[in-house]
Amino acid sequence: MAEFFAGIGLARLGMEAAGLKVTWANDLSAEKLNMYLGNFGESAAEHYKLADIADIAKDPGSYAVPKDLDAAWASFPCTDLSLAGGRKGLAGKHSGTFWNLIEILKKLGSRRPPVVALENVNGFATSHQGEDLKAAIRALNDLEYSVDVITLDAKSWVPQSRPRLFLIAALCAPAQEEFDSPLLRPRWLDHVFADSGLTTHRAALPAPPSHLKSGWTSIVENIPSDDPRWWDEKRMEKFNEQLSSVQLSKISKISSSSEVCYRTAYRRTREGKPAWEVRTDDIAGCLRTAGGGSSKQAVVRIEAGAPLRARWMTSVEYARLMGADEYILPTRASQAVMGFGDAVCVNAVQWLTEVYLVPLIEGKLAAK
Template structure:
C-alpha cells in the first residue's frame, strides 16, 4: 500500500511541553509585556509599534532584529512568523475614563480591528492563544457593547474568551487596575467563578451573554494588594527637589483637608513619601496628595495633570519634586530598565503607557503559558510543538 502523506498538524492545535512558547508582541511599547512573558519562560520572536520614542527604548533594551516599526494597518498576517501566543496592548485612549470614550470606534482603540484582521489573515497559522490588555473602562465602554463586540470578534475567529482583572498593586506599590482578555482556540475547562477577585461582579455580564462563547479558567488567587512600598522605590539621591518658592506655591494650593494631611506628615518623627497629582478645580490648579504609601496610576506625561510629584515630609520639613524615570520604572516592576538612551519625558511617556511587568508575569505563569501547553484541561495530554 503506498504511503499517504499526512497533512501537517496545525500549529494552533498543538501544545508544547518543553520548548519556549513563541510570542508576537503587538503594540509593544517599551517592552514591559515582553519582560513579564520572558519571566514566565516565553520567547518573543516578533514585535511591533509605531511610536519612535517607544521604539528607541525598546530597541535599545532588546535589539531590533525582530522589531517592526510600522503602522499596524500596513502589517499583514504574512508578516508575522509562526507563534503560539499573540499579545496585544492596544491603545486605551478611546476606552479610558481620562480619554474621549469613543470606544472601539475611536481612531486609537479601533486598532483592535487591525489586530484581529491580522489574526484572520494568518489563517491556520493563527496562534492557539491571544491575550489583550487594556484599562478596566473597556468593560463599561458604551454600556458594555464594546467588550461584547471584541469578544464576538474573537469568537468569529474561533477563540473562546475569558476576561479577568488584575491590579498592579498586587505586585508593586502602584494602583493600576487593568483588564485582560484571554482567547483560546482550545478552551480550558470552565469553572463557576462568580464575584471572585479576578472576575468581580461588574465583569459577569459578558459570561452571561448567550450570544458569546466564553470560559472561566481555574486560576489561583493573586497576591493580596500592597498597602505600602512607595518609600522603598523613591530615589534617595535625587537632587531635583523644588526650591522654596515653588514648594510654598504647592503648599498654598492644597485644600484644608490636604493641608492637614501634609502637616501631620511634616510633624512626623520619621520621613514619609507620598505622591501628588495636580488637578484643575473651577479653573484653579490645585494639588491632591494621596493618603497612603502607594503611587497613583502612572499615566502618559503629556500634560501637567498627568505627571505625579513625590512629596517627602517629616522631621519638620516638606520637599516636593516631579517623579523620575527611574521611579516610574521601579513602579512598573522594571527597576533595572536601561534609560540611558532616552530623555526623561520619553521615559515617563513610555512607562506611563505600559503594562506592569510582574502582573504580566503572573498571568503568563498561571494562565497563558499553561494554556498554550494544553495543561488547563482535566484530561488533555500535551503534545510536542513543531514550528514550521
C-alpha cells in the first residue's frame, strides 16, 4: 500500500487496522514526519520521503516510488477551494498538487496501482461549478481508471462534524450498481454519474453508520478547574462580551440541563466585530488548522448556576475526535493541533478500506 500524500499517518492507522500495509509515504512537513516516526518508529524513515511532491513527480525513481503496488492513497490540500485561497481550485498552488500525483501515476506506466483513493473536502465537488471534480475524473479516466465518488462524515464514528469527499479509481471497476444511500452519494453528486463524458461506477456498498447526535461531552479531557489552560476572569469577561443575544439564548437553553455540558465555539467576525459562536449540539465542529485560514476551536463548559468557563481545545481532544486515542502526541500542542487538523479520521479510513478498497483489490465487489 502506498500513500503519496500521507499527512501525519492517521490514514495509515485506518488502513493497517483494515489489513493494508503502508510501504511508502510522503509529506512536505518535517513536523508531520516527526509525529509519524514518533508513532511508527525510526525505521519508518526508510519509507517516508520528506519532499515536495512536485519534485517527486519530476523523477519518481529518485525517491524510490515503488511499482506494482495494490493501491495508492492521496490527500491533497483544500486551501485553494476556499474563499481564503481565492477559489483557484485545481489551478491553485496547493490543491494543484493533484496534478503531481497524476504525473507520478503516468510515469509508473503499466505498473501503476490498480486502485487509487483520493480524499478532499466536499467543496471539491462544487469548485468551479463542479468542473474541478470532473477534470480530476477525466485525468484518471485518461489513465484507464473508472472513478467512483462518495462522501463520508467523521460523525458516523466520532462526535465531530467532518464531511469529506473520496474518489475511488479502479483499473478494473466493479459492476455498476445503483445505490441510494444519502450518506454515501447524496443527490448533489448525481450530475457526475450522469455525465456520459466521464467513466464512472457506483460500487455496491453498505451504508455507513448513522451520524452521531451527541458524544462530545463524554470525551472532553478532564482538566481541573484550577488548571491555567482555563481562561482567567479577564479573558472570560471579554469572551462573554463577544456573545450575541442569540448566542446567550442558546447557552441558556443548554444550561437548563441538570448535567454539566461542553460545547465547542469558533471566533468569527460579524459586522466588522469579533464574535464567539457556540454550537448547540453535543458534536464538535470540524477540526481545522491555522494554516488553512480558520480559527482554533474553543471548549465551553456550561453548568446551571455556574459561570461559563472556556479554554482552547487540547491536543488530546483533537486526537480523540480523529479516532486516534492511542496516537503518541508530541510535546508541543500546536504541532499536534496542526497535524490533526490536516488529517483524515482514522475510523472513516478504516471503514472505507474494509468495505471498499480491500474487496476492490481482491475482486470481490460485484452487483447484486
